[in-house]
Amino acid sequence: MTILENAAHVLRCFGNDCTDLTVSEVSDRLGLPKASASRLLKTMRETGMLEEIGGTRRHRPGRMMLNIAAAYRYSSSVFGRARAVVHETSQQFGHTGYVSIRDGRSVMAVADFEGTNALRVGSAVGRRLPAEICATGRSLLARLSDDEIARLYGDEPTADRLARDLEPVRKRGYAFVSQQAMPGVDGLAVAVGDPVTGEAVSLCLVYPHNLVSDSERDDMIGTLVEGAGGIAEALGDSLLLHAAGDRAPA
Template sequence: MSILEGVESVLGMFGEGRHEISFNDVMDEFGLAKSSASRLLAQMVRYRLLDLHPATRRYRPGMLLIRAAQAATQAHPLDQQCREILATLSDSTGFTAYLSMLDGTDTVVLQRLNGSNPVQVLSPPGARRPAFTTAMGRVLLSRLTEAEFHARYGVAGDTSLPQAPAGCPATVGELRERVATALHERSAVAINEGMPGIGAVATTLADPVSGDVRGLCLSFTAMQVSQAQAATLRDTLVRAVASVGQRIGDPLWRAAGNAISR
């Protein structure tokens, strides 16, 4: 394994949703000798790709990596427009706001904006969740073509989804129906699905030139918001995103037309 292959492999462990890794994690996962793992990790710490916590002796993403990731997301014009929408809504509601993208069958958090409410729903940037378990995931899946959806989940509707939590689709067919609803409504609401006690409203925005799609979400505890309030919150999010979507030429929102403005 070359040094660059080693760096890619170690950083890929964080891409799987881990927040920290240990020396033994690296040795066990890649079958490295103790000396090879020690040399690789020491080099990554030296060049600020990793940070070694002095007390726990566990490794976390280093400052150079964090700054590069922040620059990448903030430099994208679509991400900047999404952040402005989410900042406004988070400030007005007090709820946690998330900007995410779809990676295979997972959602990945790109940015998080903490609200002012004393009870916050917090997942760090880089956190991953199975797309079928969340409102965010289902609106992102609704942007896929039929062929793209089948490539990820297969065509058999009775195929079971892995360890489906209560309230979530249990089969590919059920997921397809929920995704079709998200496409029709251009949004999704999920309360006590996937994460008990947690609720969220979500929608999407796409760059008509690059085709990049982002998911925008407001998250809250289930006891903070009733079903009726969640529906109102969803409508507020949709109107805010529709306005920008129509301005930048996102086909989904251009097609929505007058139905959104009423």
């Protein structure tokens, strides 16, 4: 692999469950000799991608990454709109909300809004989850065709089951997952995209399974779908606009 590919692999390691790395950890994760891992981190420090934490020999993302993250958010036609809808919905119902993106078979929250209820689900910004097990992932995967899903998952045993799970998501326009990504936690998600840029994000609420009634869940679904629908109308997202109106969770 090139040094650029290795640098990208290092950056993908970071998240809320991995805030810093040592040379040894990079060596283990990337399967590199320690000398090569040391040279790689040195180059990443010199270019501003990483910075060393004091004299600990641990490395975290450099401040340059903040500028890159800000540029992504401000350049995205759909992110700002999704962020506003999720923030408002989270405040209305008191449950934690996310805006997430898909990277291959994984999804990752890039913005979150902590719920106001006494019992709520904590933040997961930066944490990667398998797309097929969570509401955000399924809402984004449902925007792909069956052929695209087949290419993404190949001959894996989950591919056929996933194709069946995604069909009702496409028809309803939202995904509902109960206690699959995390025990005791349910998730609701609606994905919306910009047909011009091809980017798509998922608007999601997560909440403790035992604390939400069916009627409150349906209210949250309706609010998320309505908010995402407004974004879809503004951007011309036909994939969401053409979703059927059946909103009863599977």
